[in-house]
Amino acid sequence: MTFFGSPPSAISSSVDVPQNYNRLLFSGTVPPLERYRNTERQAIGILETLKADLKTKRLSLADAIHLRVYVAPDPNHGDKPDYQGWFDAYALFFNSKENPVKTARSTVGVQSLVSPDYLIEIEAEVAYKNISKSKNEQ
Template sequence: MKKKVKTIAASAIIGTSLIACFSASAGSEEAALKSNKITFFGSASSSISSSVAVPHNYHTLSYSGTVPPLLNKDGKTAYERYGDTETQAIGILSKFKDDLEAKGLSMSDVTYLRVYITPDPNKGNKQDYQGWFNAYAKFFNTKENPVKTARSTVGVDSLVNSDWLIEIEAEVNYKGK
């Protein structure tokens, strides 16, 4: 009987603690949703956010599918002309960075990325997701830019140019000036 009472008491304490924890968490998320600042949600251990709340008083800039820059027009292979997936992704993200800076914005204003990756013939005809992840890690979730965007990464059969291994769309949100 004593064991049963202890079990019930322990269950009640744990249950109450969990309810309090979920209530506090829900309360802080609700407050964040009503904030006048962009709020990123998700696990601290993840390199991306699971969701992003953008208040109504922010502007949106959307980049359509952006493809890698040509590195060497005389290259004999796709790698020579455009590079591997990581190199291509770095080229695209660098394009975004330069364009955003020209507009008075930065990579920390990027809130969402949609990424399309094709099979890489030099990687067993499989998408080089790790190459993409490596490129992303140079621009986001860093000391210089702690933003962790919400993101989708999709494997596709091909892109318009067979040399391209990756294409990226971006959503940027910024405060009106």
């Protein structure tokens, strides 16, 4: 895969996925501990859930290419979306020494999510090399 964008940016502006890659789409994932009223903690919980799910598929967050993130108003931040909390959580999992991948990403402020306890919801797209071909075709 080829990631495009500004080197100092925490995210990529676009990602080119080769034809021989499979794509895996994750529905919107909500926090495992929704009652914990903190956007950053909820985001960390979601990314840990995604990381664990990917591991069961023999993949990792390094295979993530795009995140779509919905951030709802946070009562602890003047009833405004806590974008910085989300950005801080993202930095723990991406564009780091452990995982240098900088996903393409959309972050959208929304009025509410399906539960008033949810402050953030994340959709993910993952791409991984198609290994179903015979060794002669690789």
